[in-house]
Amino acid sequence: MAQKQAELKDPRQAGPKPPMSDTPQEYPGTDTALHPKADHGEQSYRGAGRLLGQAALITGADSGIGRAVALAFAREGADVLIAYLNEHDDARETERLVKEAGRKAVCVAGDIRAEAHCQQLVEQAVSTFGRLDILVNNAAFQMTHQKLEEFSTEQFERTFQTNIFAMFYLCKAALPHLKPGAAIINTASIQAFDPSPFLLDYATTKSAIVGFSKALAKLVGKEGVRVNAVAPGPVWTPLIPATMPPEKVKTFGQSTVFGRPAQPAELAPVYVFLASPEASYVTGEVYGATGGQTPF
Numbered sequence: 468m469a470q471k472q473a474e475l476k477d478p479r480q481a482g483p484k485p486p487m488s489d490t491p492q493e494y495p496g497t498d499t500a501l502h503p504k505a506d507h508g509e510q511s512y513r514g515a516g517r518l519l520g521q522a523a524l525i526t527g528a529d530s531g532i533g534r535a536v537a538l539a540f541a542r543e544g545a546d547v548l549i550a551y552l553n554e555h556d557d558a559r560e561t562e563r564l565v566k567e568a569g570r571k572a573v574c575v576a577g578d579i580r581a582e583a584h585c586q587q588l589v590e591q592a593v594s595t596f597g598r599l600d601i602l603v604n605n606a607a608f609q610m611t612h613q614k615l616e617e618f619s620t621e622q623f624e625r626t627f628q629t630n631i632f633a634m635f636y637l638c639k640a641a642l643p644h645l646k647p648g649a650a651i652i653n654t655a656s657i658q659a660f661d662p663s664p665f666l667l668d669y670a671t672t673k674s675a676i677v678g679f680s681k682a683l684a685k686l687v688g689k690e691g692v693r694v695n696a697v698a699p700g701p702v703w704t705p706l707i708p709a710t711m712p713p714e715k716v717k718t719f720g721q722s723t724v725f726g727r728p729a730q731p732a733e734l735a736p737v738y739v740f741l742a743s744p745e746a747s748y749v750t751g752e753v754y755g756a757t758g759g760q761t762p763f
Contacts, residue, residue: 494610496705498530498557505703507535508732509564514542517743522596524588524641526550526579526633527606529557531704532654535731536603536738537561541568543739545601548592549574552606557705571596579606580628585636589644599644601742604634605654609669609710623668630672631679638683647691650742653680655696657757673698677753684751693750695741700757701728724759 492500512535523540527533529551537547538561547565549572551558558574565572573595577584592599608629612618638651645651655676662670677696684694701707701720707728708716720728737754740746755761 492705492709494608494706494709495552495554496530496707496709497554498534498560498705501530501703501705501708503703505531505705506730506732507531507564508538508735511732512539512542512735514539514544514568517543517739517745518601519544521545521600521742522548522592522598523601523603523742524548524550524592524599524637525603525605526588526637527552528561528603529554530561531706532699532702532731532734533603533605534561534564535735536605537572538564538568539735539739540601540742541565541570541572543743544570545742546571546596548572548588548595550579550588550606551576552578554705579633579637580625582632582636585633586640589637589640593644598646599641600646600649602637602641602645602649602651603654603738603742604637604651606633607654607669607672607706609666609706611665611711611715612667613665615667618667626668626672627675630669631675634676634679642687642690642692645690645692648744648747649692650746651680651683651687651692651694652738652741653694653696655680655698655753657698657700657755657760657762659698659753661760661762680753681751688750693741693746695746695749695751696753697734697737697741698753698755698757698761699729699734700755700760702731702734703728704731720758722760723757727758729756729758 528549656673658670659673
């Protein structure tokens with residue numbers, strides 16, 4: 468173990484550095500086709516037993532922030548249900564990383580816009596692990612447009628169904644299984660506070676996530692369940708080349724203080740903290756990790 472830790476690398480030095488690849492992907496995008504590759508903490512994250520014996524359900528855990536959080540949770544001692552849409556190869560890689568860390572992992576594909584599927588995810592986690600301690604609502608849909616008339620009603624509905632309705636479905640299904648000390652962590656965004664016009668519907672849902680998280684924290688606090696949100700800035704994930712025009716992908720993240728997007732590995736420690744007993748007095752908060760762009 469000591470030798471393994473000596474080989475760990477700093478994610479801040481791993482890139483990618485701008486300009487990014489402008490090779491487009493089909494939504495939702497895959498990590499296997501992402502260039503340059505994202506860093507999920509494979510060679511950098513080292514655990515300290517903060518989540519030993521716990522079980523987590525993470526949506527969008529096949530790649531990006533979700534994979535980084537799944538890996539970090541596993542190295543902290545948690546079993547992980549990897550919920551994803553249809554990116555099977557990416558999900559299997561996340562599963563491999565979790566199991567390599569010595570924890571149980573199960574992959575479940577499906578569309579979280581369906582309430583029945585969200586209920587199934589929770590039931591699968593409880594039946595597989597015998598418990599559920601952490602729910603991470605991370606999966607999201609976005610698509611960019613330059614004019615209001617380009618935002619279709621169908622897309623607007625899909626964005627809300629994926630980003631907000633699914634969060635409600637999962638929290639409602641999970642709550643009966645969450646014991647005092649359990650944590651719900653929702654992925655918001657800097658878009659909630661500094662919205663981009665070309666992400667009109669996505670930014671609106673991210674604002675809703677902030678309100679939802681703060682209200683839910685007050686609603687379930689008496690049951691000992693904590694609810695918080697993380698608001699990332701630009702993060703290099705497959706969603707970027709899959710949903711943004713090539714010219715925006717090339718300059719993605721350059722407006723931050725660091726002149727680059729975050730690596731997923733740089734977000735994972737925030738989720739670990741919020742899931743851990745170290746955050747026992749933290750609820751209803753929004754933690755920003757925006758590369759110096761935080762407007763709140």
